[in-house]
Structures are given as structure tokens and as C-alpha cells.
Amino acid sequence: MEKLLNNKIALVTGGASGIGRACAFALVEEGASVAVCDRNEEAGTRVVDEITSRDGDAMFCAMDVAAVDSVNAGIDAVIARYGRINCAFNNAGVAGDDRFIADTTDAEWEKIIGINLTGVWSCLRREIQEMLPRGGGTIVNTASVAGLVGWRGGAAYSATKHAVVGLTKSAALEYARHNIRVNAVCPGVIETPMAAVLQQDTGGLRERLLRKHPQGRFGQAEEIAEAVVWLFSDRSSFTNGHTLTIDGGYTAR
Ligand SMILES: NC(=O)c1ccc[n+]([C@@H]2O[C@H](COP(=O)([O-])OP(=O)(O)OC[C@H]3O[C@@H](n4cnc5c(N)ncnc54)[C@H](O)[C@@H]3O)[C@@H](O)[C@H]2O)c1
Numbered sequence: 001m002e003k004l005l006n007n008k009i010a011l012v013t014g015g016a017s018g019i020g021r022a023c024a025f026a027l028v029e030e031g032a033s034v035a036v037c038d039r040n041e042e043a044g045t046r047v048v049d050e051i052t053s054r055d056g057d058a059m060f061c062a063m064d065v066a067a068v069d070s071v072n073a074g075i076d077a078v079i080a081r082y083g084r085i086n087c088a089f090n091n092a093g094v095a096g097d098d099r100f101i102a103d104t105t106d107a108e109w110e111k112i113i114g115i116n117l118t119g120v121w122s123c124l125r126r127e128i129q130e131m132l133p134r135g136g137g138t139i140v141n142t143a144s145v146a147g148l149v150g151w152r153g154g155a156a157y158s159a160t161k162h163a164v165v166g167l168t169k170s171a172a173l174e175y176a177r178h179n180i181r182v183n184a185v186c187p188g189v190i191e192t193p194m195a196a197v198l199q200q201d202t203g204g205l206r207e208r209l210l211r212k213h214p215q216g217r218f219g220q221a222e223e224i225a226e227a228v229v230w231l232f233s234d235r236s237s238f239t240n241g242h243t244l245t246i247d248g249g250y251t252a253r
Contacts, residue, residue, distance in 0.1 A: 003030045003031035004030040004232075004233040004235065005233060008027075008087055009032065009078070009085055009087070010086065011037060011085050012034060012035070013090055013091050013119070014092030014142075015091075016040040016047055018192025019091055019190060019221045021047050023221075023229075024047055024051065025047075025225070026222070028056035034051065034057070035061045036058055037065075037074050038092065047060075059077075059078070059081050061074045061077050065115060065123060068122045071119075071126060086137050087140075088124075089232075091141075091142040093142060094115050095157060095194050116157065116160035116161065117159075120164050121167060128180060132175075136178060137180055139180065141184045141185075142184070142187070144157075144158075145187065145247045148245065164184060168184040181239065183241065184244065185228060185244050187246050188246070188248050190224060195218065214252065219248060
């Protein structure tokens with residue numbers, strides 16, 4: 001069967017772990033070459049080594065999405081190696097400290113805004129600049145169910161994810177005529193290293209969150225990767241500015 005992303009060059013931020021890692025493998029499986037961009041060089045290089053050991057094509061790109069110079073240098077390296085970017089998954093992100101607003105420091109707020117919002121902004125802008133002269137491309141941003149509803153104990157996180165939804169819709173409106181589609185995925189709780197804290201939880205948080213997922217379980221990173229592959233492919237050619245919830249029914253209530 002024809003692969004969905006043959007000859008495509010894909011960039012994945014946060015590609016060293018969790019959702020980004022699963023996505024990197026899924027993209028290669030569909031024929032893409034992948035730039036695994038992350039601030040964790042050791043884990044990112046392991047992902048690339050694993051892909052190349054299976055005859056896939058990938059490169060590691062050291063990138064701190066919170067630093068615009070690092071984003072630009074990283075994307076320069078991807079262009080130097082592959083000459084273009086067809087698909088970009090702006091996915092790197094961090095969770096907060098699980099504190100209410102009155103107990104949240106400015107430093108914590110700035111850290112989350114810097115990575116989850118400014119990081120997506122800097123990547124998105126540069127990717128669009130690269131795609132425009134080359135006839136277009138597709139972009140997917142990782143928001144969250146916390147980008148659609150509030151999150152007790154995660155106001156800063158939720159604010160960044162709501163903002164990512166706004167950036168996604170605005171970018172889709174601005175560049176639809178330039179053959180650039182921009183969509184977002186909104187995962188529910190996914191069992192990745194970010195959610196590992198739930199495995200050790202004894203205070204009832206895990207149970208409370210499970211009850212919010214009508215399917216009675218958390219999601220797997222591969223279930224998000226499936227959606228990202230589809231959003232990158234021509235099979236979703238009329239899907240634009242969309243926020244795709246992949247949450248086991250969390251936001252259906
Ligand atoms: N796991 C969940 O339950 C869940 C739910 C909804 C949304 N999300 C979102 O999905 C995305 C991926 O999360 P995950 O669960 O795979 O987490 P993860 O912790 O497994 O992976 C995140 C990756 O991002 C990288 N990263 C963090 N800060 C970075 C920076 N400044 N520059 C470059 N790379 C950086 C980390 O090194 C790591 O490899 C995040 O945006 C997160 O907010 C996760």
C-alpha cells in the first residue's frame with residue numbers, strides 16, 4: 001500500500017519522549033524523514049539511532065524551543081540537511097507544578113509560557129517562513145483538553161494551551177490561501193513520562209482523572225501519533241484550523 005508521507009520532511013519538537021517520540025516513529029513508518037528536535041540530546045539521539053537502525057531516515061536537532069535563537073539555529077540545521085520542511089509538529093511542552101494561582105510564582109508562570117506558548121510561536125513563525133516560498137506545508141500544534149476547558153491546579157498550563165488553540169486558528173486563517181494547513185491536537189491524559197507522576201499518586205488524583213475519561217482509561221502516545229499522521233497527510237486535505245480532541249470523551253460532557 002502507498003505510504004501516506006513518502007518523500008516528506010517532518011520536524012517534531014519534543015521528539016525525544018512521549019507523544020513526540022511516538023509521532024517520530026509513526027511518521028517514519030509512513031515514509032517521512034524526521035528531524036527529532038529536543039533539548040534532551042541524549043534521549044533524542046537514542047530515538048534517531050532507533051529509527052536509523054530500522055532503516056528509517058532521521059536527524060537529531062538540538063533545540064530549546066523557549067529560546068528563539070535556538071529555534072532558528074535548529075531549523076537552519078534541518079534546512080541545511082533536507083532543504084525543506086513539509087510537515088511540522090510543534091509539540092514540546094512541560095506540565096506545571098499542580099498549584100493553585102495564589103501559590104504560583106512568577107518564575108513558574110514565565111517558564112510555562114516560555115516553553116508551551118512562546119516555543120510554539122517561535123517554531124510556527126519560522127516554519128511558515130520556510131514553507132511559504134516552497135509552496136506550502138502542514139503544521140500541527142499540541143494543545144490539550146486543558147486548552148478547551150479549565151484545569152484546577154494548572155492555570156498557567158491551561159492558559160498556554162488555550163493560546164495555542166488561538167494561534168492555530170489564526171495561522172490557519174492567515175495562510176489557507178498559501179497552501180499551509182494548521183491544526184491542533186487536544187489530548188486527554190496520555191501515559192507518557194509527563195504523566196508518570198500519576199503512577200505514583202496515592203492521593204486520589206489518578207482515580208479522579210480516570211473518572212473524567214468516559215472510556216475509563218488514559219490514552220497512549222501512539223493514539224495521538226495516528227491523528228498527527230492523518231493531519232499531515234492529504235487524507236485531511238480540507239481540515240484546517242481544527243482542534244482535534246483525542247481524549248476518550250473527556251470534553252464530551
Ligand atoms: N501526557 C499528557 O497527558 C498530555 C496531555 C495533553 C497534552 N500534552 C502535551 O503533549 C506534549 C508532549 O508531552 P508528553 O506527554 O509527550 O511529555 P514528555 O515529557 O514525555 O515529552 C516532552 C518532550 O519535550 C521536550 N521539551 C521540554 N521542554 C523543551 C524545550 N524547552 N525545548 C525543547 N524540547 C523540550 C522534553 O525534553 C521531552 O522530550 C506537551 O506539549 C504536553 O503539554 C500531554
